[in-house]
Amino acid sequence: MKRLGFRVFVALVVGxxxxxxxxxxFTSFLGGNALYDLRDIEASSFxxxxxxxxxxxxxxxxxSILNSLQVATTVVGLSLLLGVTAAYALGRIAxxxxxxxxxxxxxxxxxxxxxxxxxxxxxxxxxxxxxxxFGLVLPYMLFTLPFTVWVLTTFMRELPRELEExxxxxxxxxxxxxxxxxxxxxxxxxxxxGLLAFVAAxxxxxxxxxxxxxxxxxxxxxxxxxIGGGATSRELPWGKLMAASVLVTLPLVAMVLVFQKKxxxxxxAGAVKG
Amino acid sequence: xxxxxxRPAQKTSATGLARQRRRSAVAFLAPMVVVLVLVAFAPLAxxxxxxLTDARIDNLSGQFVGLSNYVxxxxxxxxxxxWIDPRWATAVGNTLRFAVVSVSxxxxxxxxxxxxxxxxxxxxxxxxxxxxxxxxxxxVVSAKLWDWMLQQQFGxxxxxxxxxxxxxxxxxxxxPMWSVVLxxxxxxxxxxxxxxLAALKMxxxxxxxxxxxxxxHPVKVFLRVTLPLIRPALAVAVIFRLLDALxxxxxxxxxxxxxxxxxxxxxxxxxxxxxxxxxxxxxxASTVLxxxxxxxxxxxxxxxxxRAGEGT
Numbered sequence: 173m174k175r176l177g178f179r180v181f182v183a184l185v186v187g188x189x190x191x192x193x194x195x196x197x198f199t200s201f202l203g204g205n206a207l208y209d210l211r212d213i214e215a216s217s218f219x220x221x222x223x224x225x226x227x228x229x230x231x232x233x234x235x236s237i238l239n240s241l242q243v244a245t246t247v248v249g250l251s252l253l254l255g256v257t258a259a260y261a262l263g264r265i266a267x268x269x270x271x272x273x274x275x276x277x278x279x280x281x282x283x284x285x286x287x288x289x290x291x292x293x294x295x296x297x298x299x300x301x302x303x304x305x306f307g308l309v310l311p312y313m314l315f316t317l318p319f320t321v322w323v324l325t326t327f328m329r330e331l332p333r334e335l336e337e338x339x340x341x342x343x344x345x346x347x348x349x350x351x352x353x354x355x356x357x358x359x360x361x362x363x364x365x366g367l368l369a370f371v372a373a374x375x376x377x378x379x380x381x382x383x384x385x386x387x388x389x390x391x392x393x394x395x396x397x398x399i400g401g402g403a404t405s406r407e408l409p410w411g412k413l414m415a416a417s418v419l420v421t422l423p424l425v426a427m428v429l430v431f432q433k434k435x436x437x438x439x440x441a442g443a444v445k446g
Numbered sequence: 447x448x449x450x451x452x453r454p455a456q457k458t459s460a461t462g463l464a465r466q467r468r469r470s471a472v473a474f475l476a477p478m479v480v481v482l483v484l485v486a487f488a489p490l491a492x493x494x495x496x497x498l499t500d501a502r503i504d505n506l507s508g509q510f511v512g513l514s515n516y517v518x519x520x521x522x523x524x525x526x527x528x529w530i531d532p533r534w535a536t537a538v539g540n541t542l543r544f545a546v547v548s549v550s551x552x553x554x555x556x557x558x559x560x561x562x563x564x565x566x567x568x569x570x571x572x573x574x575x576x577x578x579x580x581x582x583x584x585x586v587v588s589a590k591l592w593d594w595m596l597q598q599q600f601g602x603x604x605x606x607x608x609x610x611x612x613x614x615x616x617x618x619x620x621x622p623m624w625s626v627v628l629x630x631x632x633x634x635x636x637x638x639x640x641x642x643l644a645a646l647k648m649x650x651x652x653x654x655x656x657x658x659x660x661x662x663h664p665v666k667v668f669l670r671v672t673l674p675l676i677r678p679a680l681a682v683a684v685i686f687r688l689l690d691a692l693x694x695x696x697x698x699x700x701x702x703x704x705x706x707x708x709x710x711x712x713x714x715x716x717x718x719x720x721x722x723x724x725x726x727x728x729x730x731a732s733t734v735l736x737x738x739x740x741x742x743x744x745x746x747x748x749x750x751x752x753r754a755g756e757g758t
Binding site: 178181182185186188189190192193195196199207208209210250254255257258260261262265266267273275276277278279280282283284285286287288289290291292293294295310311313314317318321340345346347350371374375377378382392393394396397410413414417420421424425427428429432435436439440 | 463464466467468470471472474475477478479481482484485486487488489490491492493496497501503506558559562565567571573574575576577578579580581582583584585586587588590591592594595597599600602605632636637640641644689692693695696699700711712715716719720725728729732733735736739740742743746747
């Protein structure tokens with residue numbers, strides 16, 4: 173009886189977690205009446221019309237995907253590069269003000285995005301980055317960099333001291349130590365932190381909505397939010413919308429399934445390790 | 447004898463090394479610090495300054511107006527009609543309601559899911575992966591997904607309701623706040639469950655062995671052993687989520703727009719700043735939000751340190 177109750181609970185949780193996305197995948201292949209009334213489903217209701225509609229000429233959806241990919245990968249690359257060097261200094265070198273700097277980094281990761289919006293708007297204009305998709309890399313560092321530095325520092329601290337001492341004995345420069353001794357040990361963490369930074373940059377909405385103002389330059393979340401434009405909820409092209417949603421989410425879901433353990437490790441390290 | 451001779455020599459080389467290391471620390475840290483100042487502290491300071499001006503979106507070089515964006519007839523507080531501007535009050539109220547309700551529900555659900563994932567059963571890693579899926583779905587997409595499922599005429603939820611003989615419900619217009627909470631709960635419970643699960647995994651197993659041998663009721667074990675032991679981690683998870691909930695923007699913006707019944711503090715800021723062009727007032731509101739979140743952050747840091755202090 174108890175076992176049955178437990179199984180029902182597991183089934184409910186899994187159902188609640190998977191149903192919405194599964195349903196989106198299902199309806200994204202539906203066309204005609206079947207989309208609006210599941211009782212009208214026949215074999216001919218299924219097709220990829222919703223998907224091909226996204227990539228028809230005059231649509232910017234393909235461009236949006238490229239925009240998001242470009243921005244997210246650049247953000248990940250920069251965050252990891254700056255994060256790993258900073259984490260080496262923060263995690264392994266004693267210097268005055270280290271505690272303060274760490275607290276400042278943690279504090280920045282809590283900044284509400286809108287708190288910097290006016291200043292960021294001005295900065296983007298001043299640097300000529302306003303309305304340029306690639307310019308989004310700058311504001312995105314606000315949430316990827318503190319997180320990356322924080323998690324990498326936690327892991328950097330836990331690496332054995334002896335390794336570094338041996339390298340120092342051999343006359344390695346700090347840069348050599350970082351690249352040839354620590355990096356090979358850290359790459360699993362780099363992968364998990366990189367994935368999390370990628371997810372965050374891929375999903376970001378507020379800055380992308382505010383700082384890019386032309387259809388060809390949109391990132392994918394903003395493009396999705398604008399499908400159907402001002403249409404009311406009953407007139408929205410739901411089939412197309414679901415197709416777009418699936419395309420944007422599938423890579424992330426695949427990543428989660430493949431790198432499940434790493435992502436969990438990164439998530440918990442970012443939030444829990446004080 | 448040899449020792450005393452060796453020590454000074456070692457010391458000088460050690461301090462030389464330490465100095466060299468400190469120099470490299472500066473070089474390693476500089477780029478990160480520069481970027482952080484550029485994207486966080488400088489814009490924050492500028493926003494603070496702009497909140498003291500009458501800057502508009504098309505002309506940011508406004509006049510200094512003191513605190514009049516904060517208090518007075520055109521400010522957020524003590525407007526003359528009342529102690530708080532009604533639109534701002536709505537945004538603050540919505541945000542607090544959203545944060546408290548959704549984080550409460552998420553905490554209870556996440557605790558249940560975490561306890562489930564902490565039990566040995568067949569297919570556990572598959573279930574963990576499944577639970578993680580909503581977390582991976584971008585917020586905008588989850589809002590649109592649920593919008594579609596909750597849609598009044600064609601939504602699958604209403605289709606089910608109709609099959610069961612109930613009236614169709616226009617969820618997002620009749621119960622906008624609950625719709626937003628539902629989407630948020632769906633999306634973020636997994637994240638919280640994982641944080642709690644991490645804490646559960648670090649619990650000493652022998653306590654449970656002893657309890658089982660003594661035949662203590664599982665509920666009692668949970669209340670007397672598990673809960674007190676994971677409380678610090680739970681506090682961290684709750685505050686972490688609370689901070690996130692207080693700055694909520696996209697799920698609300700996409701699901702229900704800037705309607706009065708759900709607009710959040712972040713939504714209010716963006717509305718004032720970008721749609722109305724009133725950068726001064728928007729920045730004042732964002733500064734208030736920042737102060738609220740900073741206060742919560744201090745609590746979080748305390749909680750995090752408590753946890754670190756308890757020897758994890």
